[in-house]
Amino acid sequence: MQVSLAVAVLMLVGKLAAYVITGSTAILSDALESVIHLAATGIAALSLWYAAQPPDRQHPYGHGKIAYFSSGFEGALILLAALGILWAGAEALVRGPELEQLGTGLLITAVLAAINLALGVYLIRTGKRTNALVLVANGQHVLTDMWTSLGVLVGVGLVWLTGLVWLDPVVAMLAGLNIGWTAFGLIRTSYQGLMERVDAEDTARVLAILDTAVTGQRIDGYHHLRHRRVNDQIWIEVHLILPDQLQLDEAHARASSVETDVQALFPDTVVQITSHLEPTSHEHPPMHPHDGVADSLSS
Numbered sequence: 001m002q003v004s005l006a007v008a009v010l011m012l013v014g015k016l017a018a019y020v021i022t023g024s025t026a027i028l029s030d031a032l033e034s035v036i037h038l039a040a041t042g043i044a045a046l047s048l049w050y051a052a053q054p055p056d057r058q059h060p061y062g063h064g065k066i067a068y069f070s071s072g073f074e075g076a077l078i079l080l081a082a083l084g085i086l087w088a089g090a091e092a093l094v095r096g097p098e099l100e101q102l103g104t105g106l107l108i109t110a111v112l113a114a115i116n117l118a119l120g121v122y123l124i125r126t127g128k129r130t131n132a133l134v135l136v137a138n139g140q141h142v143l144t145d146m147w148t149s150l151g152v153l154v155g156v157g158l159v160w161l162t163g164l165v166w167l168d169p170v171v172a173m174l175a176g177l178n179i180g181w182t183a184f185g186l187i188r189t190s191y192q193g194l195m196e197r198v199d200a201e202d203t204a205r206v207l208a209i210l211d212t213a214v215t216g217q218r219i220d221g222y223h224h225l226r227h228r229r230v231n232d233q234i235w236i237e238v239h240l241i242l243p244d245q246l247q248l249d250e251a252h253a254r255a256s257s258v259e260t261d262v263q264a265l266f267p268d269t270v271v272q273i274t275s276h277l278e279p280t281s282h283e284h285p286p287m288h289p290h291d292g293v294a295d296s297l298s299s
Contacts, residue, residue, distance in 0.1 A: 004138060005045060007119050008038040011145065014112045022105035024159075025092035026152045029085035029172040030109065033148050033179055036081040037141055040074040044138045051134065051231065064230035065194070067133040072190030074137055078144070079183035085176030092169035099168060102160040106153060113149035116142050131232035131269065133193070137186055144182040148175045196228050203227070205265050206236065213258045220280045233270045236262060244279040251277050 015031035018024075047070035055062045120142035127135030155171025158164065206227065213219045221241040228235050240258065242251050255275045263271040 004041050004119065004123065004142070005038075007115060007142075008034065008041045011112055011116065012038050014108055018105040018108040021101050021108075022156070023098050023100060024102070024105060024152075024156055025088055025169045026155050026172040026175065027105055027109060028088060029175050030145075030148050030152045032084050032088070033078075033081045033145055033175075036077045037145055040077050040141055041138060043073055044070055044134045046070075047134050048132070051132075061235070062230070062233065064233060067137075067231055068190045068193035070134050071137040071186050071193070074141060075183045075186030075190060078141065078179055078186065082176045082180035082183060085179065086173055089169040089172035089176060092172065093166065096165070099159065099165055102156055106156055106160065109149050109153055109156070113146050113153065116146035116149065120146055129268075133189075133231055137189070140182065140186065144179055148179060151175045151178065193230075198227060199229060202229065202234070206238075206262055209261045209265065210238070210258070213261070218254045218258060224276070229269075232268065233272070234266060236271065236273045237276075238273070239276045239278055241278050241280055241282075244281050 011034040012031065015027060015034050019028045019031050047066045050066050051062075051064045053063045120139045123135050123139030123142060125139075127133065127137075127139055151171060151174060155167055155174075159167045203225075206225065210219075210222045210225070214221055219240045219242055222238055223241070224237065224239040226237045240255050242254060246254075255277055259273045259275060262273060
């Protein structure tokens with residue numbers, strides 16, 4: 001994140017310089033997005049540090065959920081930038097822009113866009129490899145910044161070539177709409193994480209292992225499957241049904257073998273499994289909350 005912070009400062013200084021040189025509203029919109037990105041990167045760095053703290057008595061599941069707060073806050077900041085860009089573009093369109101030295105501004109913007117492309121791809125790849133939502137969100141923000149810069153390059157380039165100065169604020173407003181769409185995606189991801197929406201793919205993989213265990217007669221059945229994921233950790237709860245006559249050590253061995261198979265599904269993830277063992281003859285009372293086979297949250 002230190003590299004990301006340093007690049008964010010470089011982006012801000014470079015884009016503000018390009019705006020001062022050209023007077024372009026489109027370039028100003030790019031610079032405004034970088035102001036928000038700098039603040040968001042600082043928050044992301046703090047979130048990464050806090051999320052890495054080990055579990056404690058007050059937070060037995062760790063501190064990883066701060067990643068969702070960080071992602072949501074970053075999305076809100078990006079949305080704020082989008083609204084500011086739309087306002088500035090509309091204002092410039094009404095009063096008429098005054099532009100100069102567009103060639104220099106285009107060169108600066110092109111160099112900064114290339115740097116952002118490299119950084120954004122690196123952050124997203126690293127975040128996906130390590131299951132770090134903060135890095136993925138920050139990388140998406142960097143790529144949004146890059147796409148904004150690319151749009152500005154095209155728009156300001158057309159102004160430079162054609163002399164149609166009204167294109168400058170129009171490009172700024174289009175960039176604002178694009179940034180707003182990215183903000184919506186980050187806020188949605190944050191909401192889903194905080195509400196513990198399950199990953200359908202994770203559910204299907206776990207169900208496949210449990211079904212295989214039933215087919216192989218290691219267990220007679222299962223129910224009350226629930227799971228939650230935060231970054232590179234996943235917690236799984238399930239009730240396993242076993243034959244009545246099994247000794248405790250044999251029941252434990254069978255349950256452990258099923259748990260091992262489930263853990264193998266997530267090789268790059270810390271998997272915490274809690275399995276509750278029940279005899280086949282056990283009956284739940286009507287309307288018991290544990291009725292049902294699959295994860296009730298998977299739909």
